[in-house]
């Protein structure tokens with residue numbers, strides 16, 4: 001009996017991967033686990049979507065760390081003990097459940113995530129506990145599809161959709177006329193954010209600070225500059241909206257208004273000299289073309305010996 005079922009799994013696996021696996025023996029697991037591991041499960045769950053797991057890193061029998069590695073619990077490494085679930089169910093009785101994953105699951109998220117973290121917590125870039133996602137009980141399976149050989153959240157082109165499911169505000173921003181190229185599949189959220197937590201910033205930046213994150217791809221903005229512009233050194237997002245904006249260059253406000261959020265309207269640049277409006281009053285040269293950038297072109301900093309006013 002055992003060897004017949006085992007044979008069946010091997011056959012299935014041969015279709016999927018050219019490897020054989022060692023099924024669990026009864027001694028490897030406590031009694032609540034099914035006696036024949038995946039062979040038992042696959043007896044009923046033989047949908048292609050389920051079996052696709054064998055095309056992923058989790059279905060690699062030769063990797064001792066994987067759920068299908070020697071001595072591991074196979075399907076039950078994630079779904080928990082399934083002995084009762086797999087057993088016979090009398091008419092009118094409910095089949096005892098196993099751990100289910102994802103939004104509609106009745107299993108507590110902490111239990112779901114605990115299964116995954118049991119193997120993944122040690123990994124170097126994981127600081128899950130205390131991250132915004134952990135605190136808000138987001139499940140690993142809210143983002144990941146582990147039975148899918150092409151997990152959408154791990155591909156640049158399909159990742160933003162997964163995130164937008166919950167992050168509507170960033171979705172709306174990304175649809176504005178000027179944004180990082182999310183649509184074109186050239187950029188994803190994990191270019192700037194590590195969704196697993198970083199332990200250092202509360203916005204999940206991939207680098208220590210916001211600016212360091214931007215410098216990853218916009219290295220030329222790091223300087224050093226002979227003449228720095230203070231807000232640039234401090235925080236790129238004091239002028240830019242990284243998820244998208246209605247203004248060219250993804251700036252938060254247009255023209256002089258952007259600069260005037262910090263630079264007084266009363267002083268040099270902003271007020272036309274003949275403000276009381278006589279007909280022949282010349283418009284302020286500082287507002288010609290209505291943009292401070294016409295003169296102060298080097299808004300990110302200047303290396304010109306006489307660039308102190310960021311004009312060259």
Ligand code: HEC
Pocket residue numbers: 034037038040041042043044045075076079081082083085086087094095097098099100
């Ligand atoms: C005798 C047939 C049978 C066996 C063996 C069996 N299951 Fe199931 N399983 C079912 C049925 C029927 C359902 C759906 C109805 C229910 O949940 O009562 C189900 C539901 C599930 C679900 C939830 C799926 C969903 O769509 O909600 C998971 C996950 C699952 N089984 C995993 C397993 C695992 C892991 C094993 C092996 C330990 C296993 N099953 C063995 C019959 C079986």
Ligand code: HEC
Pocket residue numbers: 056057058063065066067072077078101115116117118119120140141144146151
């Ligand atoms: C029994 C241990 C084990 C469990 C349980 C486990 N994983 Fe894994 N996982 C692995 C191993 C081993 C790899 C391959 C890692 C490698 O090659 O470096 C992996 C790889 C991954 C990958 C990367 C896949 C790829 O193609 O590179 C993701 C994503 C992942 N696991 C998510 C999860 C999630 C989500 C859960 C819970 C539902 C989970 N894992 C449960 C051991 C496990």
Ligand code: HEC
Pocket residue numbers: 131132133136138139142143153159162163164165166167189190193195202203204
């Ligand atoms: C299942 C819903 C869900 C999904 C999917 C999701 N998030 Fe979140 N995310 C949240 C919740 C809830 C919070 C905490 C409250 C908030 O800030 O909105 C959060 C917070 C964040 C934060 C702020 C950091 C913090 O610590 O508060 C960032 C950045 C973030 N998510 C990025 C992402 C990225 C990138 C993805 C896709 C890879 C993603 N999220 C997918 C629910 C989700």
Ligand code: HEC
Pocket residue numbers: 113116117120128133138139140141142143144153154159190195196
């Ligand atoms: C908010 C969405 C989100 C959540 C929640 C999430 N992940 Fe991920 N995960 C990602 C993204 C995005 C990547 C790809 C990262 C990249 O491209 O650098 C990833 C990659 C991975 C990888 C592969 C790492 C590698 O270096 O290749 C593993 C393993 C993994 N996740 C496990 C988990 C586990 C375990 C949990 C739950 C504790 C979890 N993830 C929760 C979005 C998420």
Ligand code: HEC
Pocket residue numbers: 038041042045050053058067074075076077078079101102141144145146147148
């Ligand atoms: C690495 C952890 C892991 C392993 C191993 C695993 N599953 Fe799953 N399973 C999940 C997660 C997470 C989901 C939720 C859907 C998804 O991520 O693709 C799921 C979903 C399912 C579903 C239900 C699909 C649905 O619509 O809800 C069934 C049935 C299932 N698994 C059966 C199995 C069987 C049978 C095996 C062994 C051959 C197995 N699983 C191995 C993590 C795992």
Ligand code: HEC
Pocket residue numbers: 160163164167170174180182187188189190191192193203210237240241242243
């Ligand atoms: C170019 C870098 C960059 C990319 C790419 C990026 N973000 Fe952000 N994200 C930021 C910065 C900077 C902040 C903090 C300041 C802000 O919101 O302006 C932030 C903040 C967030 C927050 C927290 C907002 C809050 O109010 O606390 C969420 C949620 C978020 N991002 C989700 C996403 C999602 C989803 C994607 C993918 C579509 C994404 N981000 C892509 C840079 C980025």
Ligand code: HEC
Pocket residue numbers: 178179180181186187191192210213214215216217218236237240242248249250
């Ligand atoms: C993962 C790489 C990456 C990171 C990190 C990154 N960017 Fe970008 N950025 C891009 C790409 C790609 C473009 C589009 C370039 C193009 O279309 O020529 C871009 C374009 C821009 C533009 C110009 C938009 C325009 O219309 O000309 C601004 C402004 C910008 N990024 C600001 C930021 C800020 C601020 C940060 C940090 C919060 C940041 N970027 C982080 C990749 C990145």
Ligand code: HEC
Pocket residue numbers: 211214215218221222229231232233235236237238239240248249250251293299300
């Ligand atoms: C004082 C406001 C301000 C700050 C702070 C700022 N920028 Fe800008 N940035 C601008 C303006 C204004 C433009 C030009 C917009 C336009 O095209 O009209 C611009 C354009 C850009 C561009 C596209 C054109 C180019 O020069 O490459 C990138 C990329 C960029 N900024 C990145 C950054 C990064 C990275 C930081 C942080 C290190 C930063 N900016 C901080 C105001 C600012």
Ligand code: HEC
Pocket residue numbers: 229230231238239258259260261262263292293296299308309310
């Ligand atoms: C977030 C606030 C902020 C914004 C927005 C801002 N600046 Fe500044 N700017 C400063 C600060 C702070 C200094 C340094 C003042 C000092 O050192 O006395 C400065 C310095 C300058 C200087 C050099 C002054 C000097 O005496 O050397 C110029 C020119 C300048 N900014 C132009 C602009 C322009 C043009 C814009 C719009 C694109 C702009 N700033 C937007 C805060 C800002």
Ligand code: HEC
Pocket residue numbers: 256259260263267268269270285286287288291292293294295296309
């Ligand atoms: C027609 C060119 C021109 C335009 C347009 C212009 N500036 Fe200036 N700006 C100058 C010159 C020239 C100086 C140097 C004045 C000096 O050294 O006395 C200067 C100096 C400054 C300074 C340094 C402090 C000071 O008053 O000496 C700041 C800050 C500044 N401009 C901000 C702005 C802002 C904000 C705007 C847009 C509202 C703007 N400028 C538009 C030419 C211009």
